[in-house]
Amino acid sequence: ETGVTQTPRHLVMGMTNKKSLKCEQHLGHNAMYWYKQSAKKPLELMFVYSLEERVENNSVPSRFSPECPNSSHLFLHLHTLQPEDSALYLCASSPGTGTYEQYFGPGTRLTVT
């Protein structure tokens, strides 16, 4: 599956580090998403971009900063994270927002020490 790719696949970072997660979609979609998946919890929506404009920020702390330079690329910049931010971060894309199936990338497993 190469429709949606994410790098890195695994990341370990200290609480004072700054890192970025990258997502790229090759499907020609107009909408991209960041989700967080923690153990024993449902997938949680973090951010939604439609045509490079952020349309939803689901009360995410400012230590997570998204960037969408074009409709194919999405970044999540991380700084001064907490151990409870350790989770699987999933990127997804869809043709548009609303009634469309979303295609997920493989995720980045983030551990904050």
Next chain:
Amino acid sequence: EDKVVQSPLSLVVHEGDTVTLNCSYEVTNFRSLLWYKQEKKAPTFLFMLTSSGIEKKSGRLSSILDKKELFSILNITATQTGDSAVYLCAFSGYALNFGKGTSLLVTP
């Protein structure tokens, strides 16, 4: 508050059994309901349902939506060990709002 509730949370069956997974929802602006299968990492799409009473099928998997009673079921017949996964139900607004999932283990 919009919410999605899946049941059971976990299930263990033997190969060849038939299973039914449940998803109930309360949403203010329903557009569609989706089912995903998550094995290791990325959820993979199974079905999208928008109309009541119309069954969608893909091989041994099928799903149906009841918009009046606000629930959906996912059936898997003649289960195989490869069906072992977490099955996620979600409804769509701007993005997808997921339930906690049902963890299915199919034993040989």
